[in-house]
Amino acid sequence: MFLRALALVFLAVPAVAQTSDVGFGQGDFDSSAPVEVAADNLEIDQATGRAVLTGNVVIAQGELRLSAGRVTVEYATSDGARSIERLNASGDVLIVAGDDAAEGQEAVYTLGSSDxxxxxxxxxxxxxxxxxxxxxxxxxxxxxxxxxxxxxTTLQP
Known part of the structure; x- marks a missing residue:
């Protein structure tokens, strides 16, 4: 489905295309699932409301997995309760959602919007x-x- 549409786009557009739509994951992500975290080190700063995870960081929520060398967790406070607002990952970032994977050098995951x-x-x-x-x-x-x-892109026949 996605790949056929993508192939048509690349056949019709010159090789210097600057934007391409992509499906990622199944679109049924459960943002209310618990967040599981593993890392070699954890530093917490109560004053700033941040936690810094370093060394083989793996964060999982439902079918979503994020791994990186370093992740800064930013919290928001609402009505006296703290919740994770954003994850800032850096260093060989890998994101896996179901059978799909994406890698890069830095990622920002905003939990409230699931972006x-x-x-x-x-x-x-x-x-x-x-x-x-x-x-x-x-x-x-x-x-x-x-x-x-x-x-x-590289498309397999």
Missing amino acids: ILLTGDVVVTQDGNTLAGDRLVVNLDSGAGTVTGRVR
């Missing part, structure tokens, strides 16, 4: 096909995403 911004030599892999660019923006609830920058 992920991945930057830095982005590569998306789906069913053996790859799509690369400078930046991926994806919404986990809808599964809709856009790759921008110097967009390149």
